[in-house]
Amino acid sequence: MTLPDAFAAAATDTDPGMDAGSGAAQEVLRRVFGYDSFRGDQREIVEHVVAGGDALVLMPTGGGKSLCYQVPALVRPGVGVVISPLIALMQNQVDALSALGVRAGFLNSTQFPDERRAVEAQFVAGELDLLYLAPERLRLESTAQLFDRGKVGLFAIDEAHCVSQWGHDFRPDYLALSMLHERWPDVPRIALTATATAKTSDEIVQRLDLGNARRFVASFDRPNIQYRIEPKNKPDRQLLDFIRTEHAGDAGIVYCLSRNSVEKTAAFLTENGVSAVPYHAGLDNRTRAENQTRFLREDGLIVVATIAFGMGIDKPDVRFVAHLDLPKSVEGYYQETGRAGRDGQPSTAWMVYGLNDVVQQRKMIDSSEGDAAHRRQLQLHLDAMLALCETVSCRRVQLLNYFGQHEQQPCGNCDTCLNPAESWDGTVPAQKLLSTVLRLKRERGQSFGAGHIVDILLGKKNPKVLQHDHHELKVFGIGTDLRDIEWRGVVRQLLAGGLLAVHGDYGVLTLTDASNEVLFEGRQVLLRRERERPTKPARAAKAGKAAAAAEMAPADVPVFEKLREWRAATSKEQGVPAYVVFHDATLREIAARKPTSLAELGTVTGVGENKLAKYGEGVLEVLGAE
Numbered sequence: 066m067t068l069p070d071a072f073a074a075a076a077t078d079t080d081p082g083m084d085a086g087s088g089a090a091q092e093v094l095r096r097v098f099g100y101d102s103f104r105g106d107q108r109e110i111v112e113h114v115v116a117g118g119d120a121l122v123l124m125p126t127g128g129g130k131s132l133c134y135q136v137p138a139l140v141r142p143g144v145g146v147v148i149s150p151l152i153a154l155m156q157n158q159v160d161a162l163s164a165l166g167v168r169a170g171f172l173n174s175t176q177f178p179d180e181r182r183a184v185e186a187q188f189v190a191g192e193l194d195l196l197y198l199a200p201e202r203l204r205l206e207s208t209a210q211l212f213d214r215g216k217v218g219l220f221a222i223d224e225a226h227c228v229s230q231w232g233h234d235f236r237p238d239y240l241a242l243s244m245l246h247e248r249w250p251d252v253p254r255i256a257l258t259a260t261a262t263a264k265t266s267d268e269i270v271q272r273l274d275l276g277n278a279r280r281f282v283a284s285f286d287r288p289n290i291q292y293r294i295e296p297k298n299k300p301d302r303q304l305l306d307f308i309r310t311e312h313a314g315d316a317g318i319v320y321c322l323s324r325n326s327v328e329k330t331a332a333f334l335t336e337n338g339v340s341a342v343p344y345h346a347g348l349d350n351r352t353r354a355e356n357q358t359r360f361l362r363e364d365g366l367i368v369v370a371t372i373a374f375g376m377g378i379d380k381p382d383v384r385f386v387a388h389l390d391l392p393k394s395v396e397g398y399y400q401e402t403g404r405a406g407r408d409g410q411p412s413t414a415w416m417v418y419g420l421n422d423v424v425q426q427r428k429m430i431d432s433s434e435g436d437a438a439h440r441r442q443l444q445l446h447l448d449a450m451l452a453l454c455e456t457v458s459c460r461r462v463q464l465l466n467y468f469g470q471h472e473q474q475p476c477g478n479c480d481t482c483l484n485p486a487e488s489w490d491g492t493v494p495a496q497k498l499l500s501t502v503l504r505l506k507r508e509r510g511q512s513f514g515a516g517h518i519v520d521i522l523l524g525k526k527n528p529k530v531l532q533h534d535h536h537e538l539k540v541f542g543i544g545t546d547l548r549d550i551e552w553r554g555v556v557r558q559l560l561a562g563g564l565l566a567v568h569g570d571y572g573v574l575t576l577t578d579a580s581n582e583v584l585f586e587g588r589q590v591l592l593r594r595e596r597e598r599p600t601k602p603a604r605a606a607k608a609g610k611a612a613a614a615a616e617m618a619p620a621d622v623p624v625f626e627k628l629r630e631w632r633a634a635t636s637k638e639q640g641v642p643a644y645v646v647f648h649d650a651t652l653r654e655i656a657a658r659k660p661t662s663l664a665e666l667g668t669v670t671g672v673g674e675n676k677l678a679k680y681g682e683g684v685l686e687v688l689g690a691e
C-alpha cells in the first residue's frame with residue numbers, strides 16, 4: 066500500500082464525519098507535502114470538499130489553490146479528476162506530485178494510444194490518486210465510460226474562468242463541464258480560478274451549475290508584488306536597465322504584443338549578456354516546448370513571450386514580470402503579473418506604456434471581428450486598463466477596487482506610493498490640442514494622427530505640414546511651451562480619460578462629448594507630470610536575488626549556495642525543475658537551522674515523507690561537509 070492509500074484508508078475506515086476528514090487532511094498535509102498548517106481558507110475548503118460538498122474557490126495566483134483539491138483527492142476514496150486546459154504543463158504537474166509520492170497521471174491529445182491506455186488501466190484499477198484531463202476529452206463518450214468503470218472521488222475544475230465569455234481565456238470545451246454534475250451528481254466538484262471579477266464568477270456559477278456550491282473568496286492582494294508603470298521611451302533599453310539594476314540573475318517573464326517584438330527583444334537581451342529565450346505561437350512545437358522546459362528547469366532564465374505563455378506556469382520563483390506593451394484588460398494584467406512571486410518573496414510587476422499603445426489597441430478594437438457590443442466590451446476593458454496606468458493614487462488600491470475588493474489604505478509598495486506622482490493643471494494645453502483637432506475638422510474637413518497634430522502645435526515646418534498648408538492655421542506654433550514628449554503625454558492622457566478619441570488604421574484623433582466640455586464649458590484637466598527618467602523606488606532594491614540572500618544571516622549564505630548547487634545537480638540528474646526538488650524557501654530554512662538528523666530535517670517546511678526518504682541523506686551530506 067502506498068503512502069496516500071494509507072490515508073485514504075484511514076479516512077474511510079472511521080466515520081466519514083468532519084473530524085475524521087479534518088484529521089486525515091492535516092495528516093496528508095504534513096506527511097505528503099511537509100507543511101505544518103493550512104493557509105487562509107484552505108482548511109475550510111478541504112474539509113468542505115472531503116465531506117462531499119461542492120465549492121467555488123476564488124484565490125489569487127500563489128494563494129495555494131492546488132492543495133485545495135489535491136488534499137481532498139488523497140483523503141477521499143477514489144481518484145481526483147482534475148480538468149485543466151494546461152496540456153503542456155500536465156507532465157510537470159505529474160512530476161511534481163510524483164516527487165511527493167503521490168500517484169498521478171494525465172490524459173490528453175499529446176499521448177500515444179498505448180500511453181493513454183496504460184493510464185486508463187491504472188485509473189480503473191484504482192492505482193491513481195489524481196488524474197489530469199484535458200477538457201476536450203470530456204466530449205468523448207469513452208471518457209464517460211472510463212469514469213464509470215473506475216471510481217471518481219472528486220472533480221476539480223482548474224482555471225474555471227475559461228468557461229466565461231466575459232473573460233479573455235474562453236474555451237468552448239469548458240461548456241461541456243456542466244455534464245459532470247448531470248451524470249455524476251454524487252461526486253463533489255471544486256471549481257478554482259484566480260480571475261476575480263464578480264461578472265466572471267457569476268458566469269462560472271451559472272454555466273457550471275454551481276448555484277449550491279459554497280463560495281470561498283480570498284483577498285486578491287499580492288502584497289509581495291511591487292507594481293510599477295513607467296512612460297515608454299526606449300523600451301528595450303529601459304528593460305535592460307531594469308533587469309540589470311534590480312533583477313540580475315533572476316528568472317522573469319517579459320510580455321510583448323507581437324511575435325516580432327518577442328523575437329527582437331529576446332535577441333537584444335541575449336546580445337547584452339542576459340539569458341533569454343523567446344516563446345510565441347509562431348515557433349514550432351518543439352522549440353516552444355524546449356524553451357518552456359528550460360524556463361521551468363533552469364535558475365534565472367528569462368522568457369520573452371506573447372500572452373500565449375504562462376497560464377498555469379507554477380514556477381514559484383519568477384522574480385519579475387515585465388510588460389513592454391499594454392495588456393488588453395486589467396484582468397489580463399493582473400493574471401500575467403500574478404505569475405511573479407508565487408513563493409511570497411519580493412517581486413516586481415514592471416511595465417512601460419506610451420501613446421502608441423493606446424493608438425494600437427484602439428486600432429485593434431476597431432478592426433476586431435464581432436459586433437458593436439463586442440467592441441464596446443473590448444473598449445471598456447481597455448478604458449479600465451488605461452485608468453490604472455494613469456492613476457495618480459495607489460495602483461494596488463485601484464486594482465483591488467476593480468475586482469470589487471474595497472481597499473482604501475495606500476499600499477506603500479507601488480510606484481505611486483513610493484514616488485507620489487505630481488499632477489499639474491493641463492487645461493490650457495488640452496484646449497490648445499483639442500482646438501487644433503477641431504479647426505482641422507471644421508476649416509479643412511481633415512483628421513490627423515497625434516504625431517502631426519503635435520508638429521502643428523510645435524510649429525514644425527516639415528514636408529507634411531507644408532504640403533497641407535498647415536503652417537497657415539491659427540493654431541500653428543501655439544504649443545512651443547511644451548516639448549514633443551510632453552505633448553505626447555498630454556495626448557495619451559486625454560485619450561485615456563476619454564477627452565479625446567482615436568480611430569481607424571491611421572490612428573486619427575477626433576473629439577468626444579467630453580472634449581467639448583474642456584473646450585467650451587471650462588472643464589478642468591488635471592494631468593500627471595511625466596518624469597523623463599523615473600526615479601527608482603527606494604524599496605525596489607529589495608527585490609531580487611541579493612534581497613533573498615540579504616534576509617539570511619551572512620553566515621548561512623554559503624550553506625544556502627551549497628544547497629542550491631546540490632539541488633541543481635540533483636534536479637538535472639532526475640530531469641525535473643529545481644523547485645520540484647525543494648523550493649528556495651525550504652533550502653533557506655535548512656541553511657538557517659542546519660539539521661543534524663533525518664528526523665530534524667523532516668520538520669522543515671516543505672520536507673514531506675517522500676522527499677525526506679529521497680533527498681534526506683544527500684542534504685545531510687551537504688550540511689556535514691560544511
Ligand code: ADP
Nearest residue numbers: 100102103104125126127128129130131132381
Ligand atoms: P495557486 O495554484 O493558487 O497559484 P499553488 O497551489 O501553486 O498556488 O501554491 C503556491 C505556493 O504556495 C506553492 O509553492 C505551494 O507549495 C505553497 N503552499 C500552498 N499551500 C501551502 C501551505 N499550507 N503551507 C506552505 N506552503 C503552501
Ligand code: ZN
Nearest residue numbers: 459476479482
Ligand atoms: Zn500603492
